[in-house]
Amino acid sequence: MEQYYDVVREAAPGLPGYTVYRPADLTGSTRYPIVVWSNGACAASNDGHLYFLTQVAAHGFVVIAYGAPDVHSSPGSQATEDRLKRAIDWATSPPGRGGAKYFNKLDASKIATMGHSCGGIDAIWTGEHDPRVKSVVSLNSGCFPDDSTGGLSGPLAVCRPYLDNLSGPVLFIAGGPSDVAYPNSVGSYERVTAVPAVFASHATAGHGGFFGSAGQTVQLQAVQAVVEWLDGTLNGNDEALSFLVGPDAELGQLSNWTVESKGF
Secondary structure (H helix, E strand, C coil), X not given: CCCCCCXXXXXXXXXXXXXXXXXXXXXXXXXXXXXXXXXXXXXXCCHHHHHHHHHHHHXXXXXXXXXXXXXXXXXXXXXXXXXXXXXXXXXXXXXXCCCHHHCCCEEEEEEEEEEECHHHHHHHHHHHHCCCCCEEEEECCCCXXXXXXXXXXXXXXXXXXXXXXXXXXXXXXXXXXXCXXXXXXXXXHHHCCCCCEEEEEECCCCCCHHHCXXXXXXXXXXXXXXXXXXXXXXXXXXXXXCCCXXXXXXXXXXXXXXXXXXXX
């Protein structure tokens, strides 16, 4: 996507505990696709993902992230059934709930769920249970490959069946063998058969590299992969999908990246 907007990060009006990342100028006629986000560790702070989410919003998406903007650290929790559903309900509610500035600015027909690590399970769960979701992005995440629960409860413990009934295509991005969730990502991609899917991995990024520790180049490559995916699956831009799909996928030609796809 060539467009690049200035971005505002603000509390979601009428939705306590959530942050909106959005293009700064809402005065035009554009209605923006919606991305709802759950953080790593399912924590109630999106500070650790601020740069990544800002970059996604800068390409013409409204990102609604779990966690208020003034919460700078938070203990982890577990995946839940309604964390992302609340954000979708807010974004698709009758005009006015999100405040006058959002009137006719959100495209409720173009909704994606996205999350990192534990938050990726939120994205998968909501992508299976909510037909309003048209695309799913799972970063450094996935279901336990052997149907074990890992001693956890809730959606994370019974994740694998959700992969059989996703409401839209799914992108898995992993950080290579050093990523603690790498087997989960691989196993989840292999499990998906009913919808198109992409599995991309950077060989050395690890579990948190896309959010800073692997360096800005790798981070921006991951951002581009997500943006091209959202442009393709929400906006219908087949050219954007060529970055990830097919034998000549551009992402796979970048250093340390591999990518495969199915169902397209």
